[in-house]
Amino acid sequence: MNRRRFITVLGGAAAAWPLAAGAQQAERMRRIGVLMLYPENDPEGQLRATAFRQGLQKLGWIVGRNVQIDFQWGLGDADWIRSAATQELRLAPDVILANGTPAAKTMQLTSRTVPVIFIAGSDPVLDGLVLSLAHPGGNLTGFYVFEPSLGAK
Numbered sequence: 001m002n003r004r005r006f007i008t009v010l011g012g013a014a015a016a017w018p019l020a021a022g023a024q025q026a027e028r029m030r031r032i033g034v035l036m037l038y039p040e041n042d043p044e045g046q047l048r049a050t051a052f053r054q055g056l057q058k059l060g061w062i063v064g065r066n067v068q069i070d071f072q073w074g075l076g077d078a079d080w081i082r083s084a085a086t087q088e089l090r091l092a093p094d095v096i097l098a099n100g101t102p103a104a105k106t107m108q109l110t111s112r113t114v115p116v117i118f119i120a121g122s123d124p125v126l127d128g129l130v131l132s133l134a135h136p137g138g139n140l141t142g143f144y145v146f147e148p149s150l151g152a153k
Contacts, residue, residue, distance in 0.1 A: 030067045032056075033088035033096040035081065035103040040073035048099070081106045089114065098142075104129050108140055118142035 034052070038045025049071065053063060061067040070091050072084035085106045088096055095115045098104040104118035108129060116139055118129060124144050130136035 027066045030061070031091060031093045032067060032069045033091060033093035034069060034071045035084050035088065035096065035098045035100075035107070036071055036073050037075070037081075037100040037103055038073060039075065040071075045073065052097070078102070078106075082110070085110045101127055101129070104140060104142065108138070112139055114139065116140045116142075118144075120144035 034049070036045055036049065038048075040046075053069065056063075056067060056069075063069060070088065070093065072088055074080045074084060081102055085103070089111055093114060095117060096107055096111075098107045098116055098118040101118070101120045101122055101124075104116065104120055104124070105127065107114075107116045107118075118124065118140060119142060120127065120129065122144060124130045124136075124140075124142065125132060129140050129142075130138070
């Protein structure tokens, strides 16, 4: 490489270096809202929350580093669910996990834009949560316990 070309390349690299350094930004913190139809001190609810966090961690989502999880704990009466759904939406989550059909139905009525993943106890098609299992439509998707004996698993 001749001297003139070397100086041109070196000068170009030196000029671009601050731009490249500025482009390296911290990973964006994602926010997940969780409507948990359990009291916060319920062992089953805590077991589910722990399994959820561990599953996310296995996929590279680390609480406090690149994801924040906002739990709304409580019993499933309609007033509480509406209040919890509104609170979650105020926090501007990237996605909401609705644990239970009542929470999913409330989210369906509350937001048409935030993606909602539900865990339903009954058939989501019959309950009107999705159009079909193959093509849910809207902003809700998820799964339900097809065989009740599998629910605890």
